[in-house]
Amino acid sequence: MDMRPEPFVPPAPEPRTVPPSRLEVIRTVMRNPLELWGKPSYTLPWIETKFLKERTLIVNDPGLIRHILVDNSANYEMSEIRQLILRPILRDGLLTAEGPVWKRSRKAMAPVFTPRHSRGFAGQMLAKSEEYVEKYAADHPSGAVHDISVDMTELAFAILSETLFSGEIVTESEKFSDDVDSLLHRMGRVDPMDLLRAPPWVPRVTRIGGQRVLDKFRKVVADTMIQRQKRIRETPDAVPQDFLTLLLQLEGPDGLTMAEIEDNILTFIGAGHETTARALAWTLYCVGQSPHVRDAMETEIDQVLSEGAEPVDWLERMPWVRAAFEEALRLYPPAPSINRAAIRGDRWTSPTGETVTIDAGVTVLVMPWTLHRHELYWEKPRAFMPERFLPENRGNINRFQYLPFGAGPRTCIGAVFAMQEAVIALAVLMKSYRFDVVPGTKVWPVQKLTTQPQDGIPMKVVRRRST
Template identity: 55%
Template sequence: MQTATVPFRAPAPIPHTKPLGFAGFVWTASRNPIEIWGSRAFKEPWLRANWLSVPTIIVNDPKAIRALLVDNARNYAMQPLRQRVLRPMLRDGLLTAEGELWKRTRKSLAPVFTPRNIHALAPAMAERSRLFAEGLESLPDGRADIAFQMTLLTYDILQATLFSNDITGEPKEFAEAMELFLKRMGRVDPLDILDAPAFLPRIGRLLGQRSTNYFRGVIAGTMERRRRLMETDPQAAPNDFLTMLLKAEGLSASEIEDNIITFIGAGHETTARALGWTLYLLSQAPEEREKVEAEIDALLPGLPDPATWLDSLHHTRAAFEEAMRLYPPAPSLNRTALEADRVGDMDIPAGASVLVMPWLVHRHELLWENPLDFVPSRFLPGNRESIDRFQYLPFGVGPRVCIGSSFAMQEGVIALALLMRRLRFDYVGEKPPYPVQKITVQPRGGLPMRVSRR
């Protein structure tokens, strides 16, 4: 009789059972925000607290999430803390824009992210992933930090699909500036948590200002060179995201620049983290890895168009989606109530902070069976349909749902398929990786892995 395999339990901070206290909360939230949550946050449909005299409501119930962020979305603006952290770097990009600016930007960008345009980018995603897999195979000692390597891969894909590898300046300097920019972006300063005035300097942002200025300068130069090419020789301009953005109506040059920065910060980083966590989790669940490898070996030769892989490789996609459940790319959705509201038996006063935390919702005991375990079968056809739309939020929800979600899903499945078709990844760290929340959920110390040819 065959013994059932015990699912792998994904590493995560242990919820605390005692209050952190004021100083402990500030220190924890600035160091690793996902450590602030106590055990009740994973058991209750909603919680209420106060922070600096502001009512704070944490919402875990899917029906309430829909009521707040879809049915009455106009009543909930972006939370000031979130804006204090992200807006200095992203400025008027779609992730931080509000009001009429957000509406105009979303409308202008919608034609860029049509399924037709996303599918047209699949061959470039596949080619960069294939070449990257070949490069990993030739590592000198067969070992690498896969968390870092996945940032290189998604950067390579971004270069090919956004810029067609046509960047002004030195590519190495640009990559280094981008890496430092991403390290600084999303880092919560204690002064932000304490709602200190904006004129007080945030040291982390000051340290990253030089690289941010260089980063933005290269993007502005690349935009200008492409614009001149489109004017002088339209047929020579690549049909990539940059060209499509420059053709979009209703966006100024600075707004296009801000949105390119946002795509790099929100898109490149989030997909890289999801890929790294997926490879780690599969390395700890050999039976699940075998299912993905068998599927890739059996189906990929008969699927020449990589745009079809997302809908054909069910086990590969399920592993990717389950990794994003356990380590959500965007672990928090923070809003402020503009007017008083009532949802179910929750009274929400005007000015209250309303927090929908995918980190909590995705691991909630009322919503998932064995929520801490890596179980990709949850997302296979026949099971996926039973998951409430508002209990799985890897790309947000409502009007502000991530506009690039189709791009990210297609990129993730294509990259996984081509990496795992050729290679096997085995975790070799001395300790399990520890998740830390920045703008994404990252593994502290990286993901050291042995990479070998299958």
């Protein structure tokens, strides 16, 4: 007899059973695109749809996903609607740049995020996580209620600032989470003009007020660059050899322009830490509803830390902690959609002989949100079951049915960095505290630039043992 408790099923929109009208599509996309998808998106390998005379192919089949994102990736460019949303914010940052600009940027930044280099950040990640736990102890009594989504934004920002910018981002970090939320709320959403493919100069009513927040972010970046350039000129031997210095040294005819450097710094300060922050918050929420998972994680954390293992080894030494984070990434992928458009006509044939024809100009949606909850590929797809990602079970997961960091040439450059950061942060937090869901709390995921909790995640933070 299986004595395992029934797994926790976290909140998410139910698949639609009736297709929405055109007006409902617009309203839903503006409010929360996660609520748009119907039953076929969670049960069929691919679906062809049409909206406002534009054909769209929604792809869930892992083989077809591999074909589009890897094998024939050169035939698929960023979709127009994605760029209409993101480019006003990030311009030529790594997430939005294309062609030669993207190739130069990716090549320039790749050395910073190799697995070997990322492992070198473990000590700084540990120090910042421990500082945050000390802040909990100093500022709040045990049992105080925190908005975990805000807390994890602050922690992830502190880690990113220290590891990639040596703590020299010129901003007031205590207000940073509010600034991020404001920017994403105002700028990181679909506007009706985007759906109509209106050119960028046409005003987006839903983003009125967002420019002020974006200007504030741009000023943070400009001030950070100016401060570091001054140090490079005045004390070149004492300048940190970090991500910020590397980018500034790449300026020149054969490297990046100053505008491109600014865009990439903004990308990492804003979007670069936002994804990890959201995933950490969702992990703590799901673990708080799963006592048997939390027990396994605490036992593992206590054992590894009592043995004095170095933080660089925690990612491999803590399979339950890693699995819980990966399962949260499955249920609440930070990037819930990957949008492409076919440059030329294309064709793919499945192992069973079915053929998919993709005409030039067709929009292709690879949807981690639906793919990760798809009935063809997952047991109990809506349930929080970290066991899926334990070492003995990982072989059952196709590389292209799980895409928290994307795939192909544009896979997330910071994936190893983020995984290591998450395991270290979770281990330090859960060593000293338990995060319990506040009774009556109703958490709801919404898609903006990332998958966010609509009204935060209030949780009671209870001291587990003395630090």
